Amino acid sequence: MNNLVKIRRDLHQIPELGFKEFKTQAYLLEYIKSLPQERLQWEIWKTGIFVRVKGLKGVRTIGYRADIDGLPIKEETGFPYSSLHEGRMHACGHDFHMTIALGVLTNLINDPIDDHMLFMFQPAEEGPGGAEEMIKTETFAKWKPDMIFGLHIAPEYPIGTVATKPGLLFANTSELFIDFIGKGGHAAYPHLTNDMVVASCQFVNQLQTIVSRNINPMDAAVVTIGKITGGTVQNIIAENSRIEGTIRTLSEESMNLIRDRIQQMAKGAEITFNCQVKIDFGASYTQVYNTEQVTKDFMAFVERHSEATLFECKEAMTGEDFGYMIKDIPGFMFWLGVNSPYGLHHSKMNPDERAIEFAVNLINDYLHQA
Numbered sequence: 001m002n003n004l005v006k007i008r009r010d011l012h013q014i015p016e017l018g019f020k021e022f023k024t025q026a027y028l029l030e031y032i033k034s035l036p037q038e039r040l041q042w043e044i045w046k047t048g049i050f051v052r053v054k055g056l057k058g059v060r061t062i063g064y065r066a067d068i069d070g071l072p073i074k075e076e077t078g079f080p081y082s083s084l085h086e087g088r089m090h091a092c093g094h095d096f097h098m099t100i101a102l103g104v105l106t107n108l109i110n111d112p113i114d115d116h117m118l119f120m121f122q123p124a125e126e127g128p129g130g131a132e133e134m135i136k137t138e139t140f141a142k143w144k145p146d147m148i149f150g151l152h153i154a155p156e157y158p159i160g161t162v163a164t165k166p167g168l169l170f171a172n173t174s175e176l177f178i179d180f181i182g183k184g185g186h187a188a189y190p191h192l193t194n195d196m197v198v199a200s201c202q203f204v205n206q207l208q209t210i211v212s213r214n215i216n217p218m219d220a221a222v223v224t225i226g227k228i229t230g231g232t233v234q235n236i237i238a239e240n241s242r243i244e245g246t247i248r249t250l251s252e253e254s255m256n257l258i259r260d261r262i263q264q265m266a267k268g269a270e271i272t273f274n275c276q277v278k279i280d281f282g283a284s285y286t287q288v289y290n291t292e293q294v295t296k297d298f299m300a301f302v303e304r305h306s307e308a309t310l311f312e313c314k315e316a317m318t319g320e321d322f323g324y325m326i327k328d329i330p331g332f333m334f335w336l337g338v339n340s341p342y343g344l345h346h347s348k349m350n351p352d353e354r355a356i357e358f359a360v361n362l363i364n365d366y367l368h369q370a
């Protein structure tokens with residue numbers, strides 16, 4: 001097993017939720033401190049880390065972002081290096097993202113480029129979001145990159161595939177939490193209660209009409225409810241229920257339209273079920289919009305690369321707070337093929353570890369020719 005695979009497996013065993021990545025941060029720091037320090041400067045930010053590698057000339061600074069948090073999923077891969085944290089899993093590949101960043105960082109120390117590099121090990125990508133805050137820090141301002149890039153693993157593509165496009169790559173997102181507060185009571189006396197299980201079930205169904213009936217069919221949007229909770233026991237009518245989900249759109253206008261419709265529907269549900277409905281839109285991320293020229297240059301590089309296969313993909317409804325990093329600074333994100341039969345956010349996701357070495361070499365070549 002090579003060292004990067006060992007690192008990936010170590011990180012895979014300690015997934016932590018957003019802004020709770022204490023062991024992950026400690027692991028990354030220990031590795032960073034073990035490297036020759038002459039070219040290195042690093043500063044911690046919350047549970048994340050900034051690492052600067054001084055270049056030979058240092059005219060420009062190139063930023064590279066790796067997200068570091070895991071998901072609240074119980075791992076079911078059965079691997080000997082499965083998560084040691086019950087109910088937590090690196091099911092979105094952030095263990096790969098971190099390992100690849102460490103691999104590139106290590107190579108740059110041994111074989112520096114002219115430009116400075118700023119590595120950002122960013123917490124809380126899955127929620128509530130770390131990127132927007134991280135780029136408002138003094139450290140970021142001090143070491144500000146002239147361009148930033150990052151990758152996300154893609155289970156659906158074979159090893160060696162790099163998929164991206166100029167312009168819109170990932171959607172706008174908004175979390176969605178809705179609480180229903182009614183009047184509980186005995187299961188045999190429904191007429192004396194306001195049943196919040198019925199109210200929330202009807203609401204979940206009603207939400208499905210937003211995309212099918214309110215959004216222009218030529219546009220695209222998603223409203224997903226991923227969790228529903230309510231009630232206490234089978235023979236008590238529920239006084240409270242809660243639905244949790246996410247909204248995805250390709251434009252701010254559609255996002256505003258969906259939020260407005262949800263608020264209107266909530267007013268309707270309050271009248272229909274004689275209850276209170278409280279909406280919290282949680283954290284929202286701006287879209288990932290790849291800067292035209294740097295993305296085209298990167299795509300041309302990939303096309304020339306003997307080991308890589310370029311695929312110009314369509315935009316996806318996934319979200320990424322990386323979008324904030326390239327809102328005002330040129331940059332891009334790309335998908336890295338990892339060939340897993342199970343997709344992102346699945347308890348059996350099993351990315352092929354050969355993608356780590358491929359990505360490190362690819363990025364290394366890109367940086368040396370950029």
Ligand SMILES: CC(=O)N[C@@H](CCC[C@H](N)C(=O)O)C(=O)O
Nearest residue numbers: 126127173174175246318319320
């Ligand atoms: C790449 C990826 O899977 N990102 C997440 C980002 C989630 C943001 C937020 N918690 C939300 O659900 O809106 C995704 O689910 O796309």
